[in-house]
Amino acid sequence: GQQLNQSPQSMFIQEGEDVSMNCTSSSIFNTWLWYKQDPGEGPVLLIALYKAGELTSNGRLTAQFGITRKDSFLNISASIPSDVGIYFCAGRTGANNLFFGTGTRLTVIP
Amino acid sequence: DGGITQSPKYLFRKEGQNVTLSCEQNLNHDAMYWYRQDPGQGLRLIYYSQIVNDFQKGDIAEGYSVSREKKESFPLTVTSAQKNPTAFYLCASSTGGGRSYEQYFGPGTRLTVT
Numbered sequence: 001g002q003q004l005n006q007s008p009q010s011m012f013i014q015e016g017e018d019v020s021m022n023c024t025s026s027s028i029f030n031t032w033l034w035y036k037q038d039p040g041e042g043p044v045l046l047i048a049l050y051k052a053g054e055l056t057s058n059g060r061l062t063a064q065f066g067i068t069r070k071d072s073f074l075n076i077s078a079s080i081p082s083d084v085g086i087y088f089c090a091g092r093t094g095a096n097n098l099f100f101g102t103g104t105r106l107t108v109i110p
Numbered sequence: 111d112g113g114i115t116q117s118p119k120y121l122f123r124k125e126g127q128n129v130t131l132s133c134e135q136n137l138n139h140d141a142m143y144w145y146r147q148d149p150g151q152g153l154r155l156i157y158y159s160q161i162v163n164d165f166q167k168g169d170i171a172e173g174y175s176v177s178r179e180k181k182e183s184f185p186l187t188v189t190s191a192q193k194n195p196t197a198f199y200l201c202a203s204s205t206g207g208g209r210s211y212e213q214y215f216g217p218g219t220r221l222t223v224t
Contacts (some may be wrong), residue, residue, distance in 0.1 A: 031211045032218030092211050100152035
């Protein structure tokens with residue numbers, strides 16, 4: 001399958017700080033999705049991006065579809081304790097299937 | 111409530127036994143998927159089905175089998191041929207049309223084989 005490089009692998013931040021993470025690929029993707037997974041649960045879809053350059057927000061979360069179509073970024077503003085979890089990017093090429101990054105584990109220190 | 115259910119949440123089996131994981135959705139989604147997740151790793155696609163009575167192998171199908179006799183149901187059987195079956199298994203579904211790539215996940219089944 002496709003390789004998606006997600007960074008950083010883990011982050012420790014103070015409550016109230018902003019967070020940035022990204023996902024890069026050697027291939028061009030047509031769709032980028034961002035998910036959050038709590039321990040022992042299934043991932044929950046946060047944001048979906050369909051066009052290069054697209055910037056979409058969902059509350060304190062903002063994601064962007066990179067202009068090159070080979071990357072995507074997720075920002076979380078004013079982090080709170082419930083933001084703790086693993087954030088996954090997922091991308092789609094010409095086929096229907098998604099390829100997932102290895103995740104960014106976020107820890108928020110109160 | 112619409113959603114995807116997986117049962118059971120935890121499953122324990124002895125090595126050499128086949129085991130079937132359940133996945134049901136009432137979202138009226140056409141496509142369904144099975145993923146495997148290992149600690150510290152992303153999700154890897156096992157099988158997917160775009161329509162009833164049809165399914166395709168994903169990246170790691172060896173040692174697994176599926177069926178899709180009903181739109182709502184996509185059970186996964188982990189056979190004794192799967193060399194490392196202990197993992198967290200996630201089922202997902204998606205609708206057709208322009209948003210067909212947004213996959214929604216169930217709560218997962220953690221399988222432990224000893």
